Amino acid sequence: MEHLIRSLTMEDLPYLEAMETGIEDDYVKRIFKRLVTAEGNRLYGLFLGDQLASVCGYTIFADWYAMLGRIRSDVRFRGNDLATQLTVYVRDEAFKIPNIQWVGANTQEENTAARRVLEKTGFSEYLPLYGATTKDVSKFAANTSPWAEVHDLERKKAWIDRLYIQTGNIFPYECYYLFPASAELFSDEKLAEWAFYENEAKDRVLITKKDFKKYDYLQAIYPWNDFMEQKGLWETITADYKTVVSEAKEDAYIWMDLTKEQAQSLPEGHGFKLPSPWVLYGVWRKERAAKDPEFAASTPLCKTKNKS
Incomplete structure (x- = not known):
């Protein structure tokens, strides 16, 4: 089945509420409005037909870093690497912002499914804390x-x-x-x-x-x-x-x-x-550019902000 990835809006809340994620009292539903309307936040969805199968978003910190998160998948569609496809897409969307020089995500050490997704996304693992x-x-x-x-x-x-x-x-x-x-x-x-x-x-x-x-x-x-x-x-x-x-x-x-x-x-x-423990994953823009010639050709060079 063909899929569609797009940025979510307030009109998409019913699709999120219809997802079967296995997460009780999911905080993403409670803060959905902030995730899709507040500056520095974006939330994306992967749709299969008229069903929302996976979500992932990012939040900007210090105008320099993008932290991915809110990765959710509908249990009825798991096993098809949909979360990985969406996470890669969101990573690339974050790097389209010129100031963003690092993109990563944080998950708990025991969350092996999320860690597999992040490893497939091309992120390096940092020290768990x-x-x-x-x-x-x-x-x-x-x-x-x-x-x-x-x-x-x-x-x-x-x-x-x-x-x-x-x-x-x-x-x-x-x-x-x-x-x-x-x-x-x-x-x-x-x-x-x-x-x-x-x-x-x-x-x-x-x-x-x-x-x-x-x-x-x-x-x-x-x-x-x-x-x-x-x-x-x-x-x-x-x-x-x-x-x-x-x-x-x-x-x-x-x-x-x-x-x-x-x-x-x-x-x-x-x-x-x-x-x-929480395990941090991520990649710097310059590291990704060194490994991906196509990305290097299309991405802005690293900039240095003026410090006050």
Whole structure:
């Protein structure tokens, strides 16, 4: 049967609701309007006749990155690589946007079906990370003073440059959304908004920021493995978390993206929820161009944005 792929609109909601995905209380249905109307979001559907067989979309971050997601397939049409065809199409649509230099997707390690789709899409796999959450880290505190906050923008930039831009390491830009670092990910506005704290020796930094994904979160970023040995670290996290709790309308949590090594170093009774790790997949425009002459001939060259 011939298929049709097109961008979805509000008129397509009945088609989405008629899909049999096996997902109970699918959040895509709840936020469908935002996915098809809000700037920076696009949602596409693959139709077989008058039935919506698969959906996939993207969201733009920092005008530089496109994160694919909301991949769904109707169980009645599985086994025909429809999700792969649609994901490849959406990847190519995202790369048609001149500023977009990286396209990828994030899925949990246990989701083998989604991982197979992303591997067929030509994405490379990055380091898996746990999206670890908790409401209480007081058991880790040593009753010492919190770390000193960094207010100087240039000092913040120096930490980001050393830890992420020079290395290209994965940076947790938001809860659930991680990206291989580049200078474009760190605007002056974002750095001013995020809180940075240094330990007494000034050889470690903690970054905290508020986020909302159904619940309120304090996202705490600490890229070393010695977080159980750093005096004052957990007191610093706790102080910022209390502020989030005081302002939250419902539940609030601490969120930390942990490597498997970091997760294994947590003591017994640590209190963190550790669901299946998230595995990031993606490809840079220049990498794809190097492997695909046809794409290289048709795609804009990599541009560098003016930094404020």
